[in-house]
Amino acid sequence: MSAPEPARRECSVRITDLKTTPVAFPDPPLRNAWGVHAPLAFRTIVELTTDEGITGIAETYGASVGSVLSSESEPGQGPFAAARRVLIGMDPYHLNRIRILIPSPRVYQAVEIACLDIIGQAVGKPICDLLGGAVRDRVLFAAYLFFKYDGDDPWGEVNTPEAMVREAEMFVERYGFRTLKLKGGVLPPAEEVETIRLLRERFGPEYQLRLDPNAIWSVETSIRVAQQLEPYDLEYLEDPTWGIAGMAEVARRTAIPLATNMCVTRFEDIPQAVRASAVNVILGDHHSWGGLTAFQRLGHVCATFSLGMSMHSNTHLGLSMAAMIHAAAITPNLITACDTHYMWLQEDIIVGDMFRFEEGMLRVPTAPGLGVRLDRDKLARFHERYLKSQERMRDDTAAMRRRDPNYLPLRPRW
Incomplete structure (x- = not known):
């Protein structure tokens, strides 16, 4: 006797x-x-409404030079x-179909x-539960x-x-961070090496240190500086130079693990990076890789090739913060501290208090859906500020x- 066919969900x-x-x-x-x-700073708030009266929310990039969203402020464009x-008339459950119809990862992720x-609101479950469930209830940053x-x-x-x-001391005292990431590429390399030396001297071996000069150094400078940094036991050096070939050359000449958010930004980049042994850690970002499901898939790919995984950040608000927490919570091999700019944020647009770091961690939202809601008064104020800018x-x-x-964005600068 054949098994009965499973009942299909009747789409209503x-x-x-979409706003x-x-x-x-x-x-x-x-x-x-x-x-x-x-x-x-600029961001875009995305709202989807259904015929059942449920509104789903998300946050994505604001316009920037060269951004796919640069024309978004023009009506109808x-x-x-x-x-x-x-999207009008589509079923929000049919994400595979929607992904095919919206090929841009940066647009699709918000949708x-x-x-x-x-x-999540319809079934009473947080987003992480819809994607297999959280493997941790707090996420390290x-x-x-x-x-x-x-x-x-x-x-x-x-x-x-x-x-x-002194800046690091304030962050550690206020929020309990145990990993310190220095955004470099600003001072001459010798001064940034000295900064790392002083941070290691002040915080000792129990703290993880990272340095990210945003690929502003030449290959030769990267090799020299990486070798100077080796005594300070960096967790990783992120994007010291430009491109997979350059990163591979640096990787051959230093014992420090190399991480990237700049030379591996799509799944198509991974095979070349693996063949070249260019990186040890990939920083994923659901905003640019194509959403939470893509972030989760990146975790699987990193595990397949024995690559470490971390999380990239840009300036953002609380809707993105909630999504980033969900992304980290559903990715088992994301065991390093994630990046976030949230500690620099002075005001947010979510209902209630801002997210609060405890021992350098944020709790995974447990409320249905994204787990945060828009404060309409704040949203109106933030939008008015945009219009007046x-x-x-x-x-x-x-x-x-x-x-x-006289400033010029020279690359490489050193």
Whole structure:
């Protein structure tokens, strides 16, 4: 006797609208290899509504130079306007079909998270439970240390190795971080080596140290500096130079593990990087790789090739923070501390309190769906700030040239 066919879910849920809201919020003058953060950062809030009255939310990039979202602020234009035409009338449960119809990973990821938020609210489960369940109830994060100019923030100017140690002390004291990541590529390499030396001297062997110069060094400089850094036992050196070939050359000349968020940014990049032995750790990011399911798949691929995995971050708000926590919670081999800019955030758009670090960790949301909701009053205020801003997209080089008209984003710089 043949087994009965499983019952199919009768679809009664349809997407009826997609809405995007660009927002702006204060950002400290954090320095990097391209220049400096401007006074305002930009993000895009995405909302999907169904015929059952459930609204799913997500967050993605704001416009930036060269961004796929740069035209999104123009009514009827941009990738989300195209996505809206695809999505109206579709079932939010049919994510495989939606992924085919929205090929851009950066657009699809926001749609996927909003759909998962809808499904989670409908069934009363957090997103992580929809993707196999969390393997940890708290996610470990790193203190993201930046050299910075003085600004309208509580941190003050940090432009010397000694000042960076004080910044790290404040982060450790306030939030309990045990991993310290230094955003490099700002000071001459010798000064950044000295910064790492002082951090190791101050915090001892129990703390993990990372350095990320955003591929601003030449191959030759990267090899020399990596060898100078070896006594300080870095967890990894992230993107010291540009490209898989350059990273492979550096990897052959140092014992420090190399990590990347710049030369491996798509699944198609992984075979070449593995063949070249260019990297030891890949930093995934659901915003650019294509959502939480893609992030989870990246974890499987890294495990297959015995690569370490970590998480990349950009300036973001609480909706992305919640999604990042879910991503880390469902990825068993993500055992290193994740990156986040959230400790630099001064205000958020979520209902209630901001996320609070405890011993350098954030708890996995347990409420249905994404686990956070939009504060409509804050959203309106953040959007109004965007509308009043003379700047509408991120450009770190332009922000730096307003401070120093002679500044050029040379690459390599050293």
